[in-house]
Amino acid sequence: MSFLTGNEEFVRCKKLTEPVYQTPRSVQEALDIASAHKEGIFEIEKNSEKGDKPRKFDRVYEFTDVNYVDQDEKKQNTVCLLWCKFLNSMTVDFKITIVSEPRNAAAYEANFLQDTENSKYPKLAEYNNRLIREGLKRSRENIRKRYFLTVTCVRKSFEEAENWFHILEATVFPIFDAIGSKLVPLDAVERFRSIRSFFYTDDVWKYSWDEMEHTRRDWKNDLVPASIHNKKSYLEFPEEYMRILYASYLPSSLNEEKAIHELTDFPFYTCVTFDNACIPRRILKQKLTNSNTNNDMQISQELEANARNGNLTGIPSFLKRKKKKEIEAYLEQIEKNDENGFYVGILLMVRANSREELKANTEEVRIRCAGLGIQLTTYYDQQLQALNTLLPIGARRVKQMRPLLTTSYVAFQPFYAWDLIQPGGKYYGINKKSGNPIIGDRTSLKNGNGVIFGHSGSGKSMLLKLTEIGQTLICSDDDIFVIDPQNEMQGITKQFGGNFYDLFASEFCLNPLEIPEKLFKTGNEKERQLFVSEQMEFMEAFFYSIMIGLIPNSFHKSLIYRCVDQVYKDAFSKRHPVSPVLSDLAECLKQQPEPETRDLYGALEAHISHGYRTLSGQSTITEDSRLKVYGMKNVPEPMLETIMITVMHILSQRINYNVKLQRATHVIVDEAQYICKHESSCNELNKAYLTYRKFGGICTICLQNVSAAMANDTILEIVSNSDFKVFLDQGGDDRNQLSKILAMSDQEFHALADPEPGQCLIVWGDKILQCDSKISRDNPLYQFYTTNFHEAAKENRNVFYEFQESEESGYTEEEDDSFVETIGREEAPEEIQAYPEISCEEEKLIQCVDEAQKCGEELHAYEAALLCGTEVTAAERLLDGLCTRGILTKENGSYRRAV
Numbered sequence: 001m002s003f004l005t006g007n008e009e010f011v012r013c014k015k016l017t018e019p020v021y022q023t024p025r026s027v028q029e030a031l032d033i034a035s036a037h038k039e040g041i042f043e044i045e046k047n048s049e050k051g052d053k054p055r056k057f058d059r060v061y062e063f064t065d066v067n068y069v070d071q072d073e074k075k076q077n078t079v080c081l082l083w084c085k086f087l088n089s090m091t092v093d094f095k096i097t098i099v100s101e102p103r104n105a106a107a108y109e110a111n112f113l114q115d116t117e118n119s120k121y122p123k124l125a126e127y128n129n130r131l132i133r134e135g136l137k138r139s140r141e142n143i144r145k146r147y148f149l150t151v152t153c154v155r156k157s158f159e160e161a162e163n164w165f166h167i168l169e170a171t172v173f174p175i176f177d178a179i180g181s182k183l184v185p186l187d188a189v190e191r192f193r194s195i196r197s198f199f200y201t202d203d204v205w206k207y208s209w210d211e212m213e214h215t216r217r218d219w220k221n222d223l224v225p226a227s228i229h230n231k232k233s234y235l236e237f238p239e240e241y242m243r244i245l246y247a248s249y250l251p252s253s254l255n256e257e258k259a260i261h262e263l264t265d266f267p268f269y270t271c272v273t274f275d276n277a278c279i280p281r282r283i284l285k286q287k288l289t290n291s292n293t294n295n296d297m298q299i300s301q302e303l304e305a306n307a308r309n310g311n312l313t314g315i316p317s318f319l320k321r322k323k324k325k326e327i328e329a330y331l332e333q334i335e336k337n338d339e340n341g342f343y344v345g346i347l348l349m350v351r352a353n354s355r356e357e358l359k360a361n362t363e364e365v366r367i368r369c370a371g372l373g374i375q376l377t378t379y380y381d382q383q384l385q386a387l388n389t390l391l392p393i394g395a396r397r398v399k400q401m402r403p404l405l406t407t408s409y410v411a412f413q414p415f416y417a418w419d420l421i422q423p424g425g426k427y428y429g430i431n432k433k434s435g436n437p438i439i440g441d442r443t444s445l446k447n448g449n450g451v452i453f454g455h456s457g458s459g460k461s462m463l464l465k466l467t468e469i470g471q472t473l474i475c476s477d478d479d480i481f482v483i484d485p486q487n488e489m490q491g492i493t494k495q496f497g498g499n500f501y502d503l504f505a506s507e508f509c510l511n512p513l514e515i516p517e518k519l520f521k522t523g524n525e526k527e528r529q530l531f532v533s534e535q536m537e538f539m540e541a542f543f544y545s546i547m548i549g550l551i552p553n554s555f556h557k558s559l560i561y562r563c564v565d566q567v568y569k570d571a572f573s574k575r576h577p578v579s580p581v582l583s584d585l586a587e588c589l590k591q592q593p594e595p596e597t598r599d600l601y602g603a604l605e606a607h608i609s610h611g612y613r614t615l616s617g618q619s620t621i622t623e624d625s626r627l628k629v630y631g632m633k634n635v636p637e638p639m640l641e642t643i644m645i646t647v648m649h650i651l652s653q654r655i656n657y658n659v660k661l662q663r664a665t666h667v668i669v670d671e672a673q674y675i676c677k678h679e680s681s682c683n684e685l686n687k688a689y690l691t692y693r694k695f696g697g698i699c700t701i702c703l704q705n706v707s708a709a710m711a712n713d714t715i716l717e718i719v720s721n722s723d724f725k726v727f728l729d730q731g732g733d734d735r736n737q738l739s740k741i742l743a744m745s746d747q748e749f750h751a752l753a754d755p756e757p758g759q760c761l762i763v764w765g766d767k768i769l770q771c772d773s774k775i776s777r778d779n780p781l782y783q784f785y786t787t788n789f790h791e792a793a794k795e796n797r798n799v800f801y802e803f804q805e806s807e808e809s810g811y812t813e814e815e816d817d818s819f820v821e822t823i824g825r826e827e828a829p830e831e832i833q834a835y836p837e838i839s840c841e842e843e844k845l846i847q848c849v850d851e852a853q854k855c856g857e858e859l860h861a862y863e864a865a866l867l868c869g870t871e872v873t874a875a876e877r878l879l880d881g882l883c884t885r886g887i888l889t890k891e892n893g894s895y896r897r898a899v
Helices: 008-014 073-089 105-110 122-138 158-179 188-196 209-215 259-264 281-308 318-337 355-371 383-390 406-412 460-475 490-495 517-521 525-546 554-573 582-590 597-605 637-660 679-695 706-710 713-720 732-738 746-751 780-785 789-794 840-854 861-868 872-884
Strands: 055-063 094-102 143-155 183-185 235-237 240-249 270-279 341-352 375-378 402-405 426-431 437-440 450-454 479-484 499-502 627-631 665-669 697-703 724-728 759-764 767-772 888-891 894-897
Touching (some): 008 281, 008 341, 073 406, 094 259, 122 426, 122 437, 122 460, 122 780, 158 183, 235 383, 240 355, 259 270, 281 318, 318 402, 318 406, 402 406, 426 460, 450 706, 460 665, 460 724, 490 627, 490 780, 517 525, 525 554, 525 597, 525 637, 525 679, 554 582, 554 597, 582 597, 637 665, 637 679, 665 679, 679 697, 679 713, 746 759, 746 767, 861 872
Parallel strands (some): 665 697
Antiparallel strands (some): 094 143, 235 240, 240 341, 240 375, 270 341
């Protein structure tokens, strides 16, 4: 666009700002800021003595990155169009500044690490900290990117400028919201911090605005270094060196996906500023029209000259034809798209600790830019002026700029990849696009409930235990309730000092009619009535789940409500009240005259007199642990639905109790596909998702595949109501089904099929992150959490019951009082003790079979030999002998306990 030069009115658009001091006498006067206001609006030029001079004011906004690089073309086009809309809305000078600034790695780590000394789980906290440190080492922990928008306006007073910025925000904020970015205005102290970071490596600003006003402290004293030596090609500060360059040549085309990312993705301190001077559309069109007219005149003169010289071809020269075509294309582009024109100055700053390092860093930047087709030139003898132009302030002291139209300028759109970093949140892994850690607090979401999808071996259980159980225990005082259909959590529950309840063990009891202890202690009649009414609704669902083959009607409902009300009246009327049990309710039913009573009593009888006695007595659940796991593997199929709704109801009561303690409750349902086989238990789970959140509950369910979820409307509703979702190894039909309910780019779609354990997509609200959540096998947590039976067999350890540390660490369980005693080898079962002729080797083999059976795995002679450290042939001979004696059975080469 060389034809957009030379016009005085045109060039006036990139006018320089007036320096605050023509000849600075101190370091403080070298900074082009005349005055600052608490709200964050700075005056860049001095006022006149009368106080009514039109002068430049500026304001700085910080904005966030968004997912761009891994989006499909349609979404990228949407972002580019919105960025064009933003550019076209700017009729004043503005800057886009992207700073890759160093940060204190130790302080950064401290935001995410746990205090091991004061933790109730010191070893768990230590190993979790090791996991986070390993992740941070894979990320760019020493560099962080910040994005600033600096806008200037010319006004006579601060009040006029403030009103103008408010009007601008009403236009610009919605555009950034539509892009997915958040634009936040910075106050004066925040701006001071951002400017100070250009000169100091620390992140310390000691004073508030009120303190500075009270002490009349000059803020510039803490903003700039003690000295600045303005050399020919660099600036020298105490122990720091800085060089500022500009883009003297740009290629005809750039990849907008990576242009800015490549310019700012360095392992040392860099800053890129796009200094923009808006060219009014009227002036732009007039200049193009004049250029086109002049070019037409030159073409006519050239044709006349050719005719006089006998050249009658009537074709102008190629260059003039090309210029005419370009000008007409630009005019059409401006008319069609209502585009703006800009003078754009691209400045790039490099910082180092020595001259040699500065030279090396500068060379690395030049090579990177050369690969993009961008030529960089040093600002010789203008480094201090270039610094004022580069900083996120409204000053412009150099003007090596080139004209661009809006659509051309989009090549420098600043967005690349969104990061989720919330101190105090859970560590999920590394963002595969930005390289930064993914640390999120689910309570910050509108709906913090979550769903984790993953086939066996995808890393689903590992991620669940690392984040929702382990990190919840060490990072909070929240309670955790787990529904475990496969009894996989038994080992880690004991390790964490929690309570594991096998819901069909002979010693376990769960009372559906239990009265919370607080209702015994309080005499509040209103609370008791509310409790009884809730129990009526629950017992109605309870009876309907056990009335197999019967159709409930209104008479049944009336009887249930009447008898439930009566047993609670009797309980509360006693001098020393105790909770009623199902046998009390059965006795009350016996006394009712209606014939429908037989239906209810008959359904209840199995739970009080016969085999299903889990619900027959007072609850054996204790309140001495934050972690409670309900194992449902041994629950008979006819009882599963009833047990499930009872457990969910008791959880509801505990959540209500925790609300008064201002304590959150985490409810986890592992392998939820087993629970959701029954309509009523699936509906109860959905009800929990809808209601628990209102009372501080955070629900997480785990499912194996998306296809099964899509086939169940209730599960689909649960997924839709969850703002947190994780997808691991969802290839094939699962991936195709997921695309129907989740808008994904092609890259995200293909990432779903990554078979490597721990590779996943995380959906956080309306954002999608590609995450690497794998854990090093050297970390003790890997052995502790893994559920890979065959891997454990090769290492001769119990997959669910041993927490072993590597030999080099020297750590043993006994050294840590926060972990309960490891469940090593359990006492031999009664069946084994009944056979005195059983040898120690056979006893080991029987226990291996038991452990494999609990894990739902098959045990062959090969794995048994590895676990027991014996030969395969010897193990097979001993196992076959145990089968002969009726202790084990053998089917298709695998061994199981005989029933």
